Amino acid sequence: MSSVDIAVACALLAAVMVYFIFGVKSDASDNAPHRTKLDQLMERRDAIYENLRDLRFEFRAGKFSEQDYEEIKQSLEVEAARVLSEMDHLTGGAPTPATRQASTRLTAAEKVRQS
Secondary structure (H helix, E strand, O other): OOHHHHHHHHHHHHHHHHHHHHHOOOOHHHHOOOOOHHHHHHHHHHHHHHHHHHHHHHHHOOOOOHHHHHHHHHHHHHHHHHHHHHHHHHHOOOOOHHHHHHHHHHHHHHHHHHO
16 A cells, blocks of 8 residues: 555545534434433332331331321322322323322321411
8 A cells, every 4th residue: 555545545534534523413312301201200209109118117117206107108198199190290191099099198188287
């Protein structure tokens, strides 16, 4: 190979690199958020359920009084009801039995807070 061949190969390689770097167009999915609102709500729901399980375990281990346990449990259930309701709203689906039950708890908890 002569020095001319090497120079031509290097020039072609440089041209291809410039085209690749500046010529690639971004896709619409590149700008989309990686986690949807529904994904965030599902993660929050799972965290709340895990917190409820941990709370029940710690109560049984004697770390919480009955009153503290009930207060924390009720606040977690109210938060779960809000998350489930928002998930139903986003999916446009009819409320599931679990959501209806959680909604009933949410309403009852709000009445207790107001009094």
